[in-house]
Amino acid sequence: MLTEEKEDYLKAILTHDGDHSFVSNKTLSQYLNIKPPSVSEMVTRLEKAGYVETKPYKGVKLSATGLTYTLDIIKRHRLLELFLIKILQYNWEEVHQEAEVLEHRVSHLFVERLDKLLDYPVTCPHGGVIPRNEQYKELYTTSLLAYDTGDTVTIKRVRDKTDLLIYLSSKDILIDEKIEIINRDDTNKVIIVKKSDQIIVLSYDNAEHIYAEK
Structure with missing residues (x-):
């Protein structure tokens, strides 16, 4: 290792x-x-x-060797995130840093058994695909910035950015939540979205790291 x-x-x-x-x-x-x-x-x-x-x-x-090794790291990380949430009841904004530490210390046997315990999940808690058999391309790649005012979309993936995860969690915006795009302000580079009656303002930088589907 x-x-x-x-x-x-x-x-x-x-x-x-x-x-x-x-x-x-x-x-x-x-x-x-x-x-x-x-x-x-x-x-x-x-x-x-x-x-x-x-x-x-x-x-x-x-290289081919490097890619295989890197995918193994990502698989470890994302399975650990899921384990921490499902079994140890961490919040989704807490698991990334914890998994960053653990991913370097667990064995292949541990990961295999963790995978089986979790019933071979497709995605991690943040919607990122869990690599298997060299299949690793993300399922959800369309960011919020691709949608227009008036669109209602479902959040499917969020990049592992701790500050962003904390902010979204505070607004109760999680995976599979529906939001409506109210406005896009190109001058100030913010996108305004609504969930139920709550208005949330996101910078373009953060919106670029949130992926959704209509």
Whole structure:
């Protein structure tokens, strides 16, 4: 098993479509908040270990081995989130940080038994797909920003951003909740939605990380 730091790099690469395209070191540096020289050093280590491929002036992408390993990390993380909510009764905004710690410490046997215990779920508590047999593309990819004023949509997935999850939870907006888009303010970059009689204001940045279906 790789170190936590190396696993975080692999996840960051996949987050930026590094399964099929190259991700620049600058992008990784900004995303991970790590200085560029350190990123370059780690990428070199991962390449030597066979987890990534690099191309001059293009960046880095996952090798076949790296992709398989990264999907295993994501599966562990999302099963742990579901376990924490269903069995240990955590709130959905609490589980991400807890799973971040645990995902680096559980064995494959533990994950297999956890999967069976949870009856082989399709998605995590935040609507993210749980990878199986190299199938890992998200089921829900249309963000709130794609919808128009007057549309009523159902929330299907929310990115693991703790602050956003806390805010949505405080407004009682969870997975499978219906909301109506009341207005979009392009000047101030906010989208105004309504659930029942409650009005909620979301920044475009947050709305981009909330995925829904009509």
